[in-house]
Amino acid sequence: MTTILLADDHGLIRGGIRMILQSEDDFEIVGEAADGAEAVDLARSLRPDLVLMDVQMPGLDGLEATRQIVAAGDCAVLILTTFNREDYLFQALQAGASGFLLKNSPPEDLISAVRVVARGDSLLAPELTRRLFDQFMARPAASQRPDLLNLLTEREEQILRLMANGDSNAEIAVKLFVGDATVKTHVSRVLNKLGLRDRVQAVVYAYETGVVSPGDNPP
Structure with a gap:
């Protein structure tokens, strides 16, 4: 059984995601958070297998919440957002997220992504790699080999x-x-x-x- 914490400031969206995931016998929604701070607290207390994290939320946003959750080693984080923005993708991965998915993805993609991240893998599709590539286009080359x-x-x-x-x-x-x-x-x-x-x-x-x-x- 994969235990999941939902973090999104819109109750209707949480409800829709809950319905999709609860249709699977191996998923269990153990908690819901309406902002990043609540997500951090619930991740610490509930210790789910993963958090489905929105980016833009009031107070503590999803990116900072992800940093705190991953740094504490509480669980994995899968970013789920409406915004198809390269800067969000890059910041989410730097924060330690194990994957990044858009909310307009088909339900089967969401289910698959949860399973991928829950088993300890990362969700890095080729199109996401392309966006990472674009993020580095304007960056100077590293001056020294680590x-x-x-x-x-x-x-x-x-x-x-x-x-x-x-x-x-x-x-x-x-x-x-x-x-x-x-x-x-x-x-x-x-x-x-x-x-x-x-x-x-x-x-x-x-x-x-x-x-x-x-x-x-x-x-």
Whole structure:
């Protein structure tokens, strides 16, 4: 059973999301919050598997609430917002969100996203990677290679580049002519060596540190 906390300042929206998710036998809504501060408090007390978090809420917004929840290690956060804005996407991922979904997505996409994040994976579709790419277009290249990158083997850095390109494990396996299990092992090692939580953080890290740059074509 996946336990879920809903955080949105509109009761009708919470009700609609609740109806969609409660139609699944393996989901349980354990609480609802009308603002970011309440979401932080309920995440701490209820310890759900994940929070479905709106961005724009009165008082403490969803981005800051996400930072606090993730920093405390209370649960994973899936951002669910009306606003199709690249700055929200980037700030949400920097805050530690494990995924980002628009409210006009089909119900089946919401259900799938909850399952993906709940099992500890990240929701980073290719179109989201494209937006991250656009965020870095105007940024200067990193001037110095971080020491942590030197911990990676050549193959592990190659895996990091492909993750930053938005490739799934299966796609990476095809490109490198290896098995899915081998890719999964390499991905885990990359995350552990760099102290990253998931693939989303890996992509942000790759762009911020200059491992990949706008215009690169990963091997």
